[in-house]
Amino acid sequence: MYWEYHGYMFSPRFDWLQAALQFIGDVTILILLTHAYRTFALKHNFQNLALGQLLQRIIPAALILGITYTLATTIKLHLFQVWFYRIPVQPFTDFFKANAETIFIGGMRLMSIWLLAYHMYHYAQREIRVNRENARLAIITREAQLNNLSAQLNPHFLFNSLNNIKALVSNNPKAARRAIDLLSDLLRNSLYNGEQTLVPLKDELNLVNDYLELEKLRFEERLQYEINADDTLASFQIPRLSIQLLVENAIKHGIAQRKNGGLITVKVEQLATVIKITVQNPGELIAGGNGLGLKNLQERLDLEYKGQAEFAINGQMHDIVLATITIPSA
Amino acid sequence: MKKLRVLIIDDERNARAEVRTLIADYSELEIIGEAQNADEAKEQIEQKNPDLLFLDIQMPEKSGFELLESLNKVPYVIFTTAYDQYAVKAFEVSALDYLVKPIREERFAKAMENLKQRITLPAEDRIFVKDRQQYHFVTWSEVHLVESMDNYARLFYGDKNVFLKTSLNQLEQKLDASMFFRINRAQIVNLKYIDKIMPAPDGRLKLLLKTGDTLEVSDRQSVKLKKLVKT
Numbered sequence: 001m002y003w004e005y006h007g008y009m010f011s012p013r014f015d016w017l018q019a020a021l022q023f024i025g026d027v028t029i030l031i032l033l034t035h036a037y038r039t040f041a042l043k044h045n046f047q048n049l050a051l052g053q054l055l056q057r058i059i060p061a062a063l064i065l066g067i068t069y070t071l072a073t074t075i076k077l078h079l080f081q082v083w084f085y086r087i088p089v090q091p092f093t094d095f096f097k098a099n100a101e102t103i104f105i106g107g108m109r110l111m112s113i114w115l116l117a118y119h120m121y122h123y124a125q126r127e128i129r130v131n132r133e134n135a136r137l138a139i140i141t142r143e144a145q146l147n148n149l150s151a152q153l154n155p156h157f158l159f160n161s162l163n164n165i166k167a168l169v170s171n172n173p174k175a176a177r178r179a180i181d182l183l184s185d186l187l188r189n190s191l192y193n194g195e196q197t198l199v200p201l202k203d204e205l206n207l208v209n210d211y212l213e214l215e216k217l218r219f220e221e222r223l224q225y226e227i228n229a230d231d232t233l234a235s236f237q238i239p240r241l242s243i244q245l246l247v248e249n250a251i252k253h254g255i256a257q258r259k260n261g262g263l264i265t266v267k268v269e270q271l272a273t274v275i276k277i278t279v280q281n282p283g284e285l286i287a288g289g290n291g292l293g294l295k296n297l298q299e300r301l302d303l304e305y306k307g308q309a310e311f312a313i314n315g316q317m318h319d320i321v322l323a324t325i326t327i328p329s330a
Numbered sequence: 331m332k333k334l335r336v337l338i339i340d341d342e343r344n345a346r347a348e349v350r351t352l353i354a355d356y357s358e359l360e361i362i363g364e365a366q367n368a369d370e371a372k373e374q375i376e377q378k379n380p381d382l383l384f385l386d387i388q389m390p391e392k393s394g395f396e397l398l399e400s401l402n403k404v405p406y407v408i409f410t411t412a413y414d415q416y417a418v419k420a421f422e423v424s425a426l427d428y429l430v431k432p433i434r435e436e437r438f439a440k441a442m443e444n445l446k447q448r449i450t451l452p453a454e455d456r457i458f459v460k461d462r463q464q465y466h467f468v469t470w471s472e473v474h475l476v477e478s479m480d481n482y483a484r485l486f487y488g489d490k491n492v493f494l495k496t497s498l499n500q501l502e503q504k505l506d507a508s509m510f511f512r513i514n515r516a517q518i519v520n521l522k523y524i525d526k527i528m529p530a531p532d533g534r535l536k537l538l539l540k541t542g543d544t545l546e547v548s549d550r551q552s553v554k555l556k557k558l559v560k561t
Binding site: 155156158159160162163164166167168170171218219220222256257258259 | 341342343344345347348351366367369388390391412413430431432433
């Protein structure tokens with residue numbers, strides 16, 4: 001723009017068309033270059049790099065961009081000379097030698113400024129986003145803990161369990177003692193209010209196992225259960241209380257609603273690039289009936305794994321409900 | 331005194347065992363059976379005709395309420411529940427008793443005390459009606475008037491009324507003919523509540539009920555009623 005103003009004021013042969021084309025040419029070159037860089041950076045995940053790693057990539061990038069800019073601009077200027085003056089101008093190589101240095105320095109300056117601005121903007125954006133997501137994750141993990149606490153303190157569960165233990169005290173004292181131990185551990189775990197959002201799979205499965213064993217004392221033959229998990233996955237980290245929630249639902253909406261109860265199967269397996277957790281129970285899926293617990297689980301997965309984890313619940317053949325969590329394993 | 335015949339209904343075996351343990355101290359109760367769901371219970375109630383139910387509310391497939399609604403004749407009921415504040419609120423509390431599990435012995439004793447005061451043998455015919463989110467026990471001997479309203483029958487008893495989903499014809503079949511009389515297309519009256527029968531100028535009869543209501547009897551039914559009164 002400045003050069004156009006300069007040309008208009010001081011050059012006797014100022015041509016509006018040529019000036020506009022020059023301007024469009026410059027802008028096009030800049031947009032194409034920066035856009036190419038942006039695509040490349042996004043593809044190679046530059047925006048998530050630490051500052052040091054990012055610098056290692058920005059400096060050569062500035063150099064490459066500067067060189068490309070120089071080439072493109074000299075070619076552009078040369079072509080303009082050829083087209084507009086229609087005089088046998090100097091060959092391109094000579095033109096290049098004469099002008100490359102000035103253009104290169106200008107280009108480097110432009111590109112460096114652009115790169116810094118671009119990355120600073122994204123860096124700030126990322127900081128804001130990460131902070132927001134972490135805060136949200138902390139809140140909904142706490143929510144999940146509260147949900148779990150209220151599930152354990154749910155009158156149906158708690159008082160039926162206590163009533164069951166009362167009967168066992170005289171009918172089967174050994175089972176009564178066991179039930180008190182299990183119920184105590186479940187309550188202790190519910191009252192836990194640490195910051196942990198993830199726990200090793202084996203801890204979660206121990207909890208689920210205690211819960212199922214206690215419910216088995218209540219439902220007796222109406223509740224059958226199986227837990228299958230690969231031993232190698234014992235220390236794999238999963239969201240706390242995620243399987244527990246699915247198993248509670250399987251009892252509440254599955255077993256407790258059926259006269260003859262049924263089988264609950266918990267399965268954890270390693271597939272190619274994911275860990276797949278499934279909880280299967282007899283029952284019918286109520287359309288649109290996803291409660292707070294499942295919504296919370298979905299959101300925790302989204303935030304914890306940045307959209308890489310999946311949750312689905314499906315009804316199959318009218319009498320099987322299958323809940324699936326898929327978590328990336330690497 | 332004749333023993334009260336009891337049916338225990340709960341989906342958990344240990345919960346039934348608990349009620350059994352509590353009942354053991356009361357020689358006036360005799361356990362005639364146990365049921366672990368509403369369908370089993372309905373079958374046993376119709377077969378064995380118990381006087382008293384200990385009934386869990388939360389059961390698989392059909393709740394305790396649904397069981398009672400499905401019965402033509404409802405025995406005395408003591409609800410047992412782990413906790414169901416909404417259901418408890420829905421009761422017309424004076425009509426029944428409910429115990430929260432685990433059941434304290436002194437609370438159970440109080441329930442037995444209430445029962446002795448309230449119970450009359452043989453049990454009067456009652457039904458269990460859900461009307462506008464409220465549950466009601468309705469004793470037929472207390473119903474003075476039944477009116478037809480579209481697909482419903484409206485039962486008037488005391489100063490209350492409830493809607494029952496049945497046609498008047500269907501209901502007439504079920505009712506005790508020595509207690510209820512159909513006076514016209516739309517009304518059935520409890521004979522016990524008739525205060526005066528007055529002839530109208532056109533030969534029909536008019537009824538004055540003890541509640542103060544005046545009702546008209548149709549031509550055909552006037553003839554029948556005259557016969558009935560003579561005998």
